[in-house]
Amino acid sequence: MKQIVIISGKGGTGKTFITSSIAAIAENKVISDCDVDAADLHLMLSPIIKEKHIFKSGKVAILNKELCTGCGKCINVCRFDAITPYENIVTIDPISCDGCGICARICPVGAIRMEEKVSGEWYISETKYGPMVHAKLNIAEENSGKLISVIRKKASEIAEMEKRDFIIIDGSPGIGCPVISSISGADCAIVVTEPTMSGLHDAERVIKTARHFGVSPCMIINKYDLNIEMSRKIEDYAQVENISVIGKIPFDEEVVEAITRGIPIVEYSKGEVVDNLYSIWGRVLDILKIKDEGIEKDAIK
Amino acid sequence: MIISVASGKGGTGKTTISTSLALSIEEEPVQFIDCDVEEPNSFIFLKPNNLKKKSATVLVPEIDKNKCTFCGLCQEICEYNALVVLKDNVLVLPELCHSCGGCSLLCPEKAISEVDREVGTIEMGKRNNIEMVYGRLNIGEAMPVPLIKMVKKYIRKNNNVIIDAPPGTSCPVIEAVKDSDYCILVTEPTPFGLNDLKLAVGVMHELNKPFGVIINRHGMGDIGVEEYCREEKIEILMKVPFEKEIAVAYSKGIPLIELYPEYKRKFQNILNMIVNIVEKKANSKIMQER
Numbered sequence: 001m002k003q004i005v006i007i008s009g010k011g012g013t014g015k016t017f018i019t020s021s022i023a024a025i026a027e028n029k030v031i032s033d034c035d036v037d038a039a040d041l042h043l044m045l046s047p048i049i050k051e052k053h054i055f056k057s058g059k060v061a062i063l064n065k066e067l068c069t070g071c072g073k074c075i076n077v078c079r080f081d082a083i084t085p086y087e088n089i090v091t092i093d094p095i096s097c098d099g100c101g102i103c104a105r106i107c108p109v110g111a112i113r114m115e116e117k118v119s120g121e122w123y124i125s126e127t128k129y130g131p132m133v134h135a136k137l138n139i140a141e142e143n144s145g146k147l148i149s150v151i152r153k154k155a156s157e158i159a160e161m162e163k164r165d166f167i168i169i170d171g172s173p174g175i176g177c178p179v180i181s182s183i184s185g186a187d188c189a190i191v192v193t194e195p196t197m198s199g200l201h202d203a204e205r206v207i208k209t210a211r212h213f214g215v216s217p218c219m220i221i222n223k224y225d226l227n228i229e230m231s232r233k234i235e236d237y238a239q240v241e242n243i244s245v246i247g248k249i250p251f252d253e254e255v256v257e258a259i260t261r262g263i264p265i266v267e268y269s270k271g272e273v274v275d276n277l278y279s280i281w282g283r284v285l286d287i288l289k290i291k292d293e294g295i296e297k298d299a300i301k
Numbered sequence: 302m303i304i305s306v307a308s309g310k311g312g313t314g315k316t317t318i319s320t321s322l323a324l325s326i327e328e329e330p331v332q333f334i335d336c337d338v339e340e341p342n343s344f345i346f347l348k349p350n351n352l353k354k355k356s357a358t359v360l361v362p363e364i365d366k367n368k369c370t371f372c373g374l375c376q377e378i379c380e381y382n383a384l385v386v387l388k389d390n391v392l393v394l395p396e397l398c399h400s401c402g403g404c405s406l407l408c409p410e411k412a413i414s415e416v417d418r419e420v421g422t423i424e425m426g427k428r429n430n431i432e433m434v435y436g437r438l439n440i441g442e443a444m445p446v447p448l449i450k451m452v453k454k455y456i457r458k459n460n461n462v463i464i465d466a467p468p469g470t471s472c473p474v475i476e477a478v479k480d481s482d483y484c485i486l487v488t489e490p491t492p493f494g495l496n497d498l499k500l501a502v503g504v505m506h507e508l509n510k511p512f513g514v515i516i517n518r519h520g521m522g523d524i525g526v527e528e529y530c531r532e533e534k535i536e537i538l539m540k541v542p543f544e545k546e547i548a549v550a551y552s553k554g555i556p557l558i559e560l561y562p563e564y565k566r567k568f569q570n571i572l573n574m575i576v577n578i579v580e581k582k583a584n585s586k587i588m589q590e591r
Contacts, residue, residue, distance in 0.1 A: 008311075009340055010311065010312060010340055010342070011310060011311010011312035011313075011468045012310060012311045012312010012313055012489075013312060016493065037468075037469035037470055037471045038309045038310055038311075038468065038469055038470060038496075038497040038500055040310070040492075040493045040496055040497065043492050043493065043496060058380075059380065077402070077403075077406060079400060079401050079402050080401075095475060095479070095507070095508070096479075098399055098401065099380055100380050100381075100399060100401030100403055101378070101380055101403070102378070102401055102402070102403035102406065102407070105378065105403070105407065106406075106407075137470070137471055139470050139500065139503040139504050139507050140470070140471065140472070140475050140504060140507050140508070141471055141472070142446075142471060142472040144471050145443065172469070173311035173312070173339075173340065173468050173469075174311075174339035174340055174445075174467065174468070174469075175339045175340065175438065175440065176339045176438060176442065176443055176444065176445045176473070177443040177444060177445075179339075180441075180443050194552075195552055196551055196552035196553075197342075197345045197552065197553065197554040198316065198340075198342040198345055198551075198554075199552075201340075201342060201345065202340040202342065205339075205340060205440065206340075208440045209440050209441060212440050212441040213441070226545075226548055226549065226552055227549060227552040227553070230552050230553075253521075256491065256521050256522055259491050259492060259493060259522070260491060260492060260522050260523045262492060
């Protein structure tokens with residue numbers, strides 16, 4: 001079983017549109033939306049939720065106003081500026097609270113207790129393209145990385161049990177905690193970029209991140225004809241860094257039309273973009289094969 | 302006054318809007334604070350001079366093994382699993398540490414001190430009346446929030462402050478926008494844009510922030526975002542049309558108001574409107590308190 005993750009560094013370069021098409025093209029797979037912070041893949045794949053689970057993670061400090069004497073010791077130890085004086089006692093801001101629990105430990109009268117937080121939900125769903133594991137992090141929550149670990153583990157279990165060949169993972173923008181959780185242990189990271197200065201800058205950073213965690217990257221330049229010169233710069237960069245550019249997708253209004261209708265474009269159109277996406281999936285399969293052969297060779301050595 | 306520019310979905314045009322908003326302010330000093338420390342891009346458009354770099358560090362525990370009795374209390378205290386106490390050793394996993402300081406505070410042997418660990422850099426520069434501060438998280442670092450806090454320390458509240466926030470709806474966004482007086486949400490007219498706008502509006506309600514929406518790439522996609530804003534009585538501050546020229550200028554790092562100088566007026570009008578809204582809110586708060 002192979003895990004393919006789609007990331008971008010910069011947001012809005014076309015991750016989800018490409019993931020939805022790969023999800024439709026690839027055979028025998030499990031789909032996983034790891035952009036738990038602003039999940040959109042469900043809008044394209046119309047999953048029917050079969051199982052719903054609560055995600056508990058982290059803690060929050062709760063004040064017992066009756067016991068609090070307003071001594072302020074908790075204010076001094078809180079590194080997250082979550083506790084402030086209020087009406088002769090204190091008040092705790094649950095959004096700023098990081099859940100470290102030090103206030104509860106040092107409170108001389110035991111007026112603070114730590115409570116486990118429900119910070120989201122995750123789902124196992126059925127789509128016409130196969131099973132899908134996805135999630136929703138509650139607004140203003142943290143620990144997106146842990147939620148992603150939960151859904152990736154579940155996706156792997158399903159893939160093992162049903163003998164699926166691939167897990168297709170939609171990642172999130174950025175290079176921090178959710179991205180690290182989405183890429184760790186993946187067999188291939190597809191970095192979707194666009195021919196803009198920001199696109200290249202951000203792709204470079206996420207490629208470094210992927211390599212830092214031992215995941216080999218390849219690249220897609222989406223809307224490459226928007227700025228041909230910039231696309232060339234990205235290809236030059238890829239060559240220097242020894243990264244395959246596995247596809248260059250032109251700008252096409254049909255992409256927006258397909259998104260507006262909530263259908264993966266490979267099922268909506270027969271245009272150039274669709275040809276591109278099929279050839280991209282072919283290139284991914286080649287990369288995975290070459291990687292496997294390399295591993296076998298190493299094993300023989 | 303602090304105005305932050307945010308969005309649920311990435312790539313809707315936060316940086317396009319925030320940089321042009323800052324550039325539209327003439328004569329008065331402006332602070333531009335880029336809080337998207339994972340992928341900072343605004344410097345590409347604002348091109349600051351005289352860049353200065355500073356290392357950004359957080360505190361992590363260091364164990365004095367001569368004093369440590371391996372009692373295991375620090376491991377028990379640590380909610381982040383950053384300390385592992387073995388029979389005759391203590392392992393510190395610094396990338397898991399949230400710098401709460403609990404272990405060093407509560408160690409009965411005073412065997413734990415705190416030392417600096419670099420998580421990124423803070424970069425500063427100037428362009429005319431704009432003072433720029435942005436953070437750059439080191440590759441492989443998971444937690445942007447401490448760096449966002451450090452970048453925000455440079456804010457001088459009585460200034461004009463524009464914050465470029467990261468995408469999403471979780472902790473980094475909250476940290477970036479929570480002290481703002483007003484928030485501009487940038488979206489695009491597609492089902493993705495609408496879905497993520499709703500999430501961002503949820504964040505605004507959670508934080509009780511006044512906000513308005515800018516629709517970027519107006520004319521592509523559908524009218525779902527406009528219908529939603531009308532139903533929810535959310536102010537649409539501006540619509541930026543879906544035009545190839547704008548996209549090409551963006552790709553080269555040219556700010557919107559340099560491509561189309563007539564936008565300067567539009568952004569100034571938005572700023573005036575926001576000042577009015579914020580002042581009205583402040584006044585009604587004073588009235589309530591009386």
